[in-house]
Amino acid sequence: MYRNAKNVGYYMIGKGSLVQLGDLLSVRRKTVQGPCVFFLDHAFKDGKLASKLPVEDNDIILYVDTTEEPTTESVDMYTARVKEFLNGALPCAMLAFGGGSTLDTCKCVGNLLTNPGQAQDYQGWELVQNPAPYKIAVPTLSGTGSETSRTGIVCNEAKNIKLGMNSDFTMFDQVLLDPDLTASVPRDQYFYTGIDTYMHCFESITGSYRNVVVDALAEKSIELCREVFLSSDMMSDENREKLMIASFMGGMAAGFVGVVHPLSAGLSMVLHMHHGVANCHALSVLEDIYPEQHKEFMRMMERQGITLRRGICKGLNDAQFDALYDASIVHEKPLSNRLGPDYKKILTRENVRQRFERM
Numbered sequence: 001m002y003r004n005a006k007n008v009g010y011y012m013i014g015k016g017s018l019v020q021l022g023d024l025l026s027v028r029r030k031t032v033q034g035p036c037v038f039f040l041d042h043a044f045k046d047g048k049l050a051s052k053l054p055v056e057d058n059d060i061i062l063y064v065d066t067t068e069e070p071t072t073e074s075v076d077m078y079t080a081r082v083k084e085f086l087n088g089a090l091p092c093a094m095l096a097f098g099g100g101s102t103l104d105t106c107k108c109v110g111n112l113l114t115n116p117g118q119a120q121d122y123q124g125w126e127l128v129q130n131p132a133p134y135k136i137a138v139p140t141l142s143g144t145g146s147e148t149s150r151t152g153i154v155c156n157e158a159k160n161i162k163l164g165m166n167s168d169f170t171m172f173d174q175v176l177l178d179p180d181l182t183a184s185v186p187r188d189q190y191f192y193t194g195i196d197t198y199m200h201c202f203e204s205i206t207g208s209y210r211n212v213v214v215d216a217l218a219e220k221s222i223e224l225c226r227e228v229f230l231s232s233d234m235m236s237d238e239n240r241e242k243l244m245i246a247s248f249m250g251g252m253a254a255g256f257v258g259v260v261h262p263l264s265a266g267l268s269m270v271l272h273m274h275h276g277v278a279n280c281h282a283l284s285v286l287e288d289i290y291p292e293q294h295k296e297f298m299r300m301m302e303r304q305g306i307t308l309r310r311g312i313c314k315g316l317n318d319a320q321f322d323a324l325y326d327a328s329i330v331h332e333k334p335l336s337n338r339l340g341p342d343y344k345k346i347l348t349r350e351n352v353r354q355r356f357e358r359m
């Protein structure tokens with residue numbers, strides 16, 4: 001069976017392009033009734049970003065707490081707030097300003113405005129039945145590729161699983177990429193999040209589920225990541241723009257990941273670790289499965305003066321190691337993408353525990 005692949009409808013790229021957001025939105029406001037819902041990362045609570053946005057009196061701004069990654073509870077909570085505000089109507093547009101957590105929250109809330117039930121009902125593939133409201137992504141952090149991907153990742157604590165709402169309806173309709181917005185990101189966070197796109201792409205092209213378009217996007221994205229992370233200043237104006245484009249392409253290329261993301265999901269579930277840094281810890285102990293990429297990643301970290309805290313799983317008890325294993329090994333598609341159907345013979349409970357102990 002061939003898949004009918006969807007891409008983001010429109011995108012605008014360029015330094016300072018945020019000033020054109022009002023034009024994009026006014027076209028929409030002329031044809032569709034209803035207020036706009038703005039999701040902003042809580043890092044922007046000082047109001048400086050909001051003052052530059054085309055917010056009108058009837059609109060609402062919601063600050064998304066990204067201390068923890070989105071959970072089924074947090075998504076349900078933001079959905080309830082938006083529904084209360086809309087009072088039965090649908091929004092003219094939903095807009096998200098932030099990194100993957102804020103963008104994914106917006107995507108998932110969008111799905112729940114037009115589909116009954118709760119966040120947990122839609123974790124999986126092709127479960128969303130009705131189209132979501134029109135959505136615009138404005139990333140302020142590059143790397144997760146949420147701006148172009150067809151998933152909104154949510155942690156489900158009750159089921160101990162990190163799983164996305166994978167659907168064409170989850171995708172944004174418009175993306176605006178303005179590299180000025182990533183100028184003030186802390187260096188560590190910039191690296192940990194940015195390198196996520198490198199990981200999506202190498203996991204994709206070293207897997208067995210492939211296609212030529214995805215390979216082309218992934219290869220170009222990897223090339224840009226090398227230029228950025230092996231340069232002397234990963235945060236120069238030019239490099240911030242390159243990383244935004246790498247993330248944009250990486251989001252489209254991230255059909256199937258490999259072994260990094262499952263181990264990373266384990267860390268997010270059990271240790272509440274953020275996705276980017278969790279990926280870095282995961283790759284740091286996968287030198288046998290991704291030898292070349294492991295070496296190159298280490299060089300990138302050294303070049304940018306980034307270090308990983310050691311001993312993150314020190315002192316965990318057996319039940320916690322079991323939870324780490326369970327939340328990792330459950331990701332059958334990505335694991336078999338790299339290791340084949342017998343992945344459990346390589347990644348035994350003991351083998352995986354030893355990797356976590358080495359982090």
Ligand code: ZN
Binds near residue numbers: 144196
């Ligand atoms: Zn990722």
